[in-house]
Amino acid sequence: MILDTQDLSKRAASAIEEADQFAQRHLAPNAAQWGQGLFDRRALFEPAGAAGLLGLQVPHEFGGLGLSFGDKVKVLHKLAQSDFSAAMALVNSHNVAAQLVKASPHELAPRYVSHLMRGSIVACTALTEPGAGSDLGQLQTTAIRQGDGWLLNGSKTWIINAAHADGVVVYAQTQAGSGVKGIAAFFVLADSPGFERVEVVTNSALSSMGIGGFRLTNVYCDSSHLLYQPGKAFVDIMGAINRARTYVAAMCCAMVTQALNDVSVYGHKRTAFGQSLDQYQGWRWQIAQAATALQAGELLVRDACERIDKGDEVQTAAAQAKLYATSMAQTQLGSLLHAMGAEGFLDRYAFLRHLTAAHTASLADGSTAMLLERVANDYRFKPGAT
Ligand SMILES: Cc1cc2nc3c(=O)[nH]c(=O)nc-3n(C[C@H](O)[C@H](O)[C@H](O)COP(=O)(O)OP(=O)(O)OC[C@H]3O[C@@H](n4cnc5c(N)ncnc54)[C@H](O)[C@@H]3O)c2cc1C
Missing domain, CATH: 2.40.110.10 (Butyryl-CoA Dehydrogenase, subunit A, domain 2)
Known part of the structure; x- marks a missing residue:
C-alpha cells in the first residue's frame, strides 16, 4: 500500500523504477557481504548517485529530483526491501545534501551538494x-x-x-x-x-x-x-526526526513486505507430509497475522506521510507510526523466519539481517520509550480523548 502507484508523478515513478533496479543490481547480491566487511560499503554511493537516489528531495535548481516526502518514502521502501541498512546509509547522506540546501543555499550548498548527490562524498x-x-x-x-x-x-x-x-x-x-x-x-x-x-x-x-x-x-x-x-538547530532537528521516524516506519514495513513475499513463494513450493506448506491452515495463519499487522503499519505510515506533505502537525502521528511499525517488524520477522524453517537462515534471504535491523530501528531517531512519552503527552490533559 505504501507503494500504491496511483497519482504518482512521472518523476516519482521513474525514481521508484531506478530504486528497484539499483536494489536488484547492487543491494540484494551484496548485502550479506557488507555486514561481514567483505565489500567496500562506500562502493554503494556512486551507483546510487548515478541512479538519482542521493538527490530525491534536493530541489531541481540544485540538480535533485525535488520529490515530495511521500514519494521519497516510496523509493526508500523499495531499497529497504532488499537491505534496510544500506537504505539507511544512503538516506542519511541524502538528508545532509537536502539540509545544506535549506540552511546554506548560497555558501555550503554550491560547494558540496553536487558531490553528495553524485556519491563522490558521503555525509552523516x-x-x-x-x-x-x-x-x-x-x-x-x-x-x-x-x-x-x-x-x-x-x-x-x-x-x-x-x-x-x-x-x-x-x-x-x-x-x-x-x-x-x-x-x-x-x-x-x-x-x-x-x-x-x-x-x-x-x-x-x-x-x-x-x-x-x-x-x-x-x-x-x-x-x-x-x-x-x-536555538534554531534543535527546532530543525526535531522536524527532521519526525520525518525520519516516518521513513524508518515505512522501511520496517518494507522488510515485512519482503519477508511475506519470500515466505509465500517458499511455502508454495516446499512440501511436508504430502502437500505444500501453504495448504496447512496452521502455517497460513502466521502469514495472515503478518499481512494484517503490515497493513495496519502501512496505514499509520501513510497518514504520517500525508501530514508531512500537507505541512500539518506530525509529531504524534510519526511517533505512532514508528512505534507500531518497529515492534510489528520485530514480531513478524521472527514469526515469518520460523515459517521458512531452516531455509530462512540462508544468507540469500534478508530475514536475519532484517530482524536485527528491526531492533536497531526501535532505537534510532527516538527510542520506543521516547515515542511512548510523545504519544502519552498528547493524551495527558485530555481525559476521555479517543
Ligand atoms: C542503528 C542505529 C543508528 C543510529 N544512527 C544515529 C545517527 O545517525 N546519528 C545519531 O546522532 N545517533 C544515531 N543513533 C543513536 C540513537 O539515536 C540512540 O541510540 C538513541 O537516541 C538512544 O540513545 P542511547 O542508545 O544512548 O540510549 P539511552 O538514552 O541511554 O537509553 C537506554 C534505554 O533507556 C530508555 N530510556 C531512556 N530514557 C528513558 C526515560 N525517560 N523513560 C524510560 N526509558 C528511558 C531508552 O528507551 C533505552 O531503551 C543510532 C542508533 C542506532 C541503534
Whole structure:
C-alpha cells in the first residue's frame, strides 16, 4: 500500500523504477557481504548517485529530483526491501545534501551538494554521544567562539556513515547549562585537523550502515560552516526526526513486505507430509497475522506521510507510526523466519539481517520509550480523548 502507484508523478515513478533496479543490481547480491566487511560499503554511493537516489528531495535548481516526502518514502521502501541498512546509509547522506540546501543555499550548498548527490562524498548527522543518547539536552560536545569561527571539542558515537563519511553535521553546545537552547549545528569536514574516527565494533546489520564515531579535538570551523545558530538547530532537528521516524516506519514495513513475499513463494513450493506448506491452515495463519499487522503499519505510515506533505502537525502521528511499525517488524520477522524453517537462515534471504535491523530501528531517531512519552503527552490533559 505504501507503494500504491496511483497519482504518482512521472518523476516519482521513474525514481521508484531506478530504486528497484539499483536494489536488484547492487543491494540484494551484496548485502550479506557488507555486514561481514567483505565489500567496500562506500562502493554503494556512486551507483546510487548515478541512479538519482542521493538527490530525491534536493530541489531541481540544485540538480535533485525535488520529490515530495511521500514519494521519497516510496523509493526508500523499495531499497529497504532488499537491505534496510544500506537504505539507511544512503538516506542519511541524502538528508545532509537536502539540509545544506535549506540552511546554506548560497555558501555550503554550491560547494558540496553536487558531490553528495553524485556519491563522490558521503555525509552523516551526529547528535549521539557516549554520554548522551535520548537526552539531547545533555550533549557535552562544545563549540566555543574563536575569531571568525568556532572551536569544537567532544565525541560522537553510533552515527550512521561515520565510519566513512567525508562531512559530518555536528550538534554542539555553545553555552554550558543552556540545554537544547544552546545547541548549534556545524558542517565539519572529516579531514579537518583534530578530527579522529573512533571505530564502533558491532554486528553485521549495524556495520553495513557504516556505524561509527569520532573525536573532535580543537577542530576549527569557520563561520560559513555554521549550519544552524544556537536555538534554531534543535527546532530543525526535531522536524527532521519526525520525518525520519516516518521513513524508518515505512522501511520496517518494507522488510515485512519482503519477508511475506519470500515466505509465500517458499511455502508454495516446499512440501511436508504430502502437500505444500501453504495448504496447512496452521502455517497460513502466521502469514495472515503478518499481512494484517503490515497493513495496519502501512496505514499509520501513510497518514504520517500525508501530514508531512500537507505541512500539518506530525509529531504524534510519526511517533505512532514508528512505534507500531518497529515492534510489528520485530514480531513478524521472527514469526515469518520460523515459517521458512531452516531455509530462512540462508544468507540469500534478508530475514536475519532484517530482524536485527528491526531492533536497531526501535532505537534510532527516538527510542520506543521516547515515542511512548510523545504519544502519552498528547493524551495527558485530555481525559476521555479517543
Ligand atoms: C542503528 C542505529 C543508528 C543510529 N544512527 C544515529 C545517527 O545517525 N546519528 C545519531 O546522532 N545517533 C544515531 N543513533 C543513536 C540513537 O539515536 C540512540 O541510540 C538513541 O537516541 C538512544 O540513545 P542511547 O542508545 O544512548 O540510549 P539511552 O538514552 O541511554 O537509553 C537506554 C534505554 O533507556 C530508555 N530510556 C531512556 N530514557 C528513558 C526515560 N525517560 N523513560 C524510560 N526509558 C528511558 C531508552 O528507551 C533505552 O531503551 C543510532 C542508533 C542506532 C541503534
